Amino acid sequence: MIEVESLYFKYPLANDYVLKDINLKIGLGEVVGIMGGNGSGKTTLIKHFNGLLKPTKGFVRIFGKDTREESVAYFSKKVGLVFQNPGHQIFSDTVWNEIAFALKNFGFEEEIINKRVKWALEFFNLTQYKDMSPLLLSGGEKKRLCLASVLAWNPDFIILDEPTVGQDFLQKEKLIEIIKMLITQNKTVIVVSHDVEFIWLLQPRLILISNGTIVKDGDCKSIFKDNSILEKCGITKPQLVELYDELYPLIEQPPVDVIEAYSMILKLLRGLK
Amino acid sequence: METLTEIIRFINFSFSYSGSNSPILKNINLLIEEGDFVLLVGPSGCGKSTLLRCINGLIPHLYNGVYEGEVIVDGEPVKNKSVNELATKVGFVFQNPENQIFMFSVEKDIVFGLENIGLDKTEIDDRLSWVLRALDIEHLRYKPPYELSDGQKQRVAIAGVLAMKPKILILDEPTSLLDPRTALEFISLLKELNRKFGLTIIAVEHRIDLLTNVANRMVVMDKGEIVFNGCLKDVIENKNLNLHGVNVPPVIALQNYLRNEGFIFDAFYLNVKEFSKEIKRRLLEID
Ligand SMILES: Nc1ncnc2c1ncn2[C@@H]1O[C@H](COP(=O)(O)OP(=O)(O)OP(=O)(O)O)[C@@H](O)[C@H]1O
Numbered sequence A: 001m002i003e004v005e006s007l008y009f010k011y012p013l014a015n016d017y018v019l020k021d022i023n024l025k026i027g028l029g030e031v032v033g034i035m036g037g038n039g040s041g042k043t044t045l046i047k048h049f050n051g052l053l054k055p056t057k058g059f060v061r062i063f064g065k066d067t068r069e070e071s072v073a074y075f076s077k078k079v080g081l082v083f084q085n086p087g088h089q090i091f092s093d094t095v096w097n098e099i100a101f102a103l104k105n106f107g108f109e110e111e112i113i114n115k116r117v118k119w120a121l122e123f124f125n126l127t128q129y130k131d132m133s134p135l136l137l138s139g140g141e142k143k144r145l146c147l148a149s150v151l152a153w154n155p156d157f158i159i160l161d162e163p164t165v166g167q168d169f170l171q172k173e174k175l176i177e178i179i180k181m182l183i184t185q186n187k188t189v190i191v192v193s194h195d196v197e198f199i200w201l202l203q204p205r206l207i208l209i210s211n212g213t214i215v216k217d218g219d220c221k222s223i224f225k226d227n228s229i230l231e232k233c234g235i236t237k238p239q240l241v242e243l244y245d246e247l248y249p250l251i252e253q254p255p256v257d258v259i260e261a262y263s264m265i266l267k268l269l270r271g272l273k
Numbered sequence B: 001m002e003t004l005t006e007i008i009r010f011i012n013f014s015f016s017y018s019g020s021n022s023p024i025l026k027n028i029n030l031l032i033e034e035g036d037f038v039l040l041v042g043p044s045g046c047g048k049s050t051l052l053r054c055i056n057g058l059i060p061h062l063y064n065g066v067y068e069g070e071v072i073v074d075g076e077p078v079k080n081k082s083v084n085e086l087a088t089k090v091g092f093v094f095q096n097p098e099n100q101i102f103m104f105s106v107e108k109d110i111v112f113g114l115e116n117i118g119l120d121k122t123e124i125d126d127r128l129s130w131v132l133r134a135l136d137i138e139h140l141r142y143k144p145p146y147e148l149s150d151g152q153k154q155r156v157a158i159a160g161v162l163a164m165k166p167k168i169l170i171l172d173e174p175t176s177l178l179d180p181r182t183a184l185e186f187i188s189l190l191k192e193l194n195r196k197f198g199l200t201i202i203a204v205e206h207r208i209d210l211l212t213n214v215a216n217r218m219v220v221m222d223k224g225e226i227v228f229n230g231c232l233k234d235v236i237e238n239k240n241l242n243l244h245g246v247n248v249p250p251v252i253a254l255q256n257y258l259r260n261e262g263f264i265f266d267a268f269y270l271n272v273k274e275f276s277k278e279i280k281r282r283l284l285e286i287d
């Protein structure tokens, strides 16, 4: 459980607060999306979720423990954070070692390490690169490597900052599949993203941030129907919600995926034939 | 009729990085004309960024490897020109904005390139205020790069390149870090530069729904080869695009399903408004 209570934060040399009075509870087994304009404070907020940043005022507790009381390493074991920029995360000489690195640090046994690394490489289509330097991977591949490294140590909370950057259709589908699988294992996945189409497919609990405060925390479907709040946060509509807007009341709900949209439209066209 | 002029041409071109065991680009033949707006797509790792590096000369001048065939930019082979010479013609926005911002403040970063090409002070000021406004980063003007959010960095990187007023603009996933509203605004800026000033644009983008209404050509790559190349409207109709890793926008996928089911449409609708209008028109007709 992550609990955020009256959190205010400002960067050391800055005058203004970047986060203002954030209150939030995130439990296990949830999918949470975080959206908001550039510079609204999303990355700053999630860096509080593993103790990387500490509140200027207020509290962040992870499984009941105040983030000021333990090291980042302690919290990282429970909360895995995958950064937007893979460059900040990749340090090892080979792809294999990159994934093994944290596992070794957390003191797993050799045999388990090997198994986990193998699994992660295969799952993310990276096996062919295992002996290569991570620096030579393409942007999308680097991104998958970061994800693989974090999932390999099996944290309870997985936080992804802009996970769809550089990812093609198949990788995005896979990402959704992974997130769904993690949820069935009662893990929590928190996704920060500007990709409205991806967020719509995930159908998460959605948190909208504007100018350092939470302006909405609720169900994705109802938020995407709320024009004024979307306008305020600079968020555009996914195509399937646009379709609903255009065709309402011919269709009564926004379809969650293309298959559903297809069957709705088919019904319309057939029903009246 | 407009006469079209060639601006970029790949001729029987192949490339492999030294150290990679198979070719990354294989027998590429590609002609891009002045004023084209090309959407380049394909699965992660297929060689898109590599192809772009061949246009601005990073390959072969900064990356070693096996270089076969020819890449011609603005009438001259890339291999005969220095990266600096090319940089005055080809603006390049990298996939990762951090590879692009060096100076101690946003303003200095933008001005640096302009001073380098010897522009006078008034021209520099004009361009600076234009891009600061165009990308809505006036409030960040005196900030150092390490104090910027990821999307803010991307905006600054774009601003720096636009200010140079290149003839060819290359964008490697330029909207990936922009928030949705800014992404839309940026795309309409690109459209304007393309339509009004004939700027040639090549953009790699996975969120292709953003570009389907503005690009005129689409090139699909897979495993180092070009698999489709043509007018965007024709290429996007292809039913197998998702097999090549392309994020087919929902409204396009929907039409593919309906066509499969035997429904015939006069046109291929690229946006939801037009598509919905057509559906409503049909329903009235049936009534
Ligand atoms: N190290 C830092 N020092 C000072 N200010 C910072 C620092 N990092 C970020 N900021 C500022 O804090 C604000 C919030 O930044 P943050 O990175 O959290 O935004 P974000 O919502 O993740 O944006 P984006 O969508 O662009 O990634 C921005 O105004 C940014 O300029």
Ligand SMILES: Nc1ncnc2c1ncn2[C@@H]1O[C@H](COP(=O)(O)OP(=O)(O)O)[C@@H](O)[C@H]1O
Pocket: A136, A137, A138, A139, A140, A141, B017, B018, B019, B020, B024, B042, B043, B044, B045, B046, B047, B048, B049, B050, B051, B063
């Ligand atoms: N500097 C390099 N040295 C060796 N291999 C590289 C280098 N850069 C990229 N590659 C490899 O070339 C392939 C294509 O990469 P890239 O052009 O970045 O793909 P894309 O942009 O389509 O995702 C990838 O398999 C990647 O691992």
Ligand SMILES: [Mg+2]
Pocket: A042, A043, A044, A084, A161, B149, B150, B151
């Ligand atoms: Mg961010």
Ligand SMILES: [Mg+2]
Pocket: A138, A139, A140, B048, B049, B050, B095, B172
């Ligand atoms: Mg790339």
